[in-house]
Amino acid sequence: xxxxxxxxAGTLCVGVEGRLDTMTAPELEAALxxxxxxxxxxxxxxxxLDYISSAGLRxxxxxxxxxxxxxxxxxxxxxxxVKEVFDVTGFSDILTVE
Amino acid sequence: xxxxxxxxxxxKINELMAFVDAGLEEMGCGMKAQMQxxxxxxxxxxxxxxxxxxxxxxxxxxxxxxxxxxxxxxxTDDGIPYDPLQAAEPDVSLGADERPIGGLGxxxxxxxxxxxRYAYRDGQNVLSIRKKIR
Numbered sequence: 001x002x003x004x005x006x007x008x009a010g011t012l013c014v015g016v017e018g019r020l021d022t023m024t025a026p027e028l029e030a031a032l033x034x035x036x037x038x039x040x041x042x043x044x045x046x047x048x049l050d051y052i053s054s055a056g057l058r059x060x061x062x063x064x065x066x067x068x069x070x071x072x073x074x075x076x077x078x079x080x081x082v083k084e085v086f087d088v089t090g091f092s093d094i095l096t097v098e
Numbered sequence: 099x100x101x102x103x104x105x106x107x108x109x110k111i112n113e114l115m116a117f118v119d120a121g122l123e124e125m126g127c128g129m130k131a132q133m134q135x136x137x138x139x140x141x142x143x144x145x146x147x148x149x150x151x152x153x154x155x156x157x158x159x160x161x162x163x164x165x166x167x168x169x170x171x172x173x174t175d176d177g178i179p180y181d182p183l184q185a186a187e188p189d190v191s192l193g194a195d196e197r198p199i200g201g202l203g204x205x206x207x208x209x210x211x212x213x214x215r216y217a218y219r220d221g222q223n224v225l226s227i228r229k230k231i232r
Contacts, residue, residue, distance in 0.1 A: 054203035
């Protein structure tokens with residue numbers, strides 16, 4: 001998995017590439033934990049994400065909770081496989097997915 | 099039938115995933131089914147690695163075979179008896195603040211695989227998943 005983070009006028013944009021699963025979710029959690037305090041909004045770009053497991057969902061839920069006390073979080077460019085995971089787990093209703 | 103035995107440790111997931119992906123590619127599995135199977139393997143093996151052997155080291159054996167256009171993966175361990183199919187389904191209608199951490203993994207497996215079976219046999223947990231690959 002590769003993580004590309006950049007901050008632009010208070011918006012933290014994080015591109016996640018590859019597989020977000022048990023082994024890689026802690027890396028995303030650490031990257032977000034480091035950069036989120038300075039961010040007003042969070043955008044997660046999943047255009048290069050292959051799939052997400054429940055370990056990845058837990059990281060998203062925690063980030064969503066943190067950011068909902070600030071300017072919010074959205075997830076963009078979600079592929080069909082990731083979208084289906086969001087749908088069956090009810091995450092489509094919790095997260096802002098574009 | 100292909101078979102792999104691994105130490106039940108999280109860091110073995112990559113080795114297991116390479117075994118599963120190589121087998122699926124040989125079978126001509128479609129990309130979407132492969133990604134869903136990979137997620138299921140991640141959920142099941144990480145459960146075994148984290149919970150099956152609370153006070154000792156242990157192993158897990160994974161077998162893989164093709165059957166009528168479907169792949170069947172079976173996970174066997176001799177850790178504490180645990181039937182994940184008896185776990186309560188999470189309430190997926192809850193909002194972010196009411197969501198409990200955990201419980202989603204096996205739920206995802208049940209939603210994305212065609213069949214999930216559990217048996218406790220000869221002192222072993224035997225969990226198998228079946229998914230159409232074409």
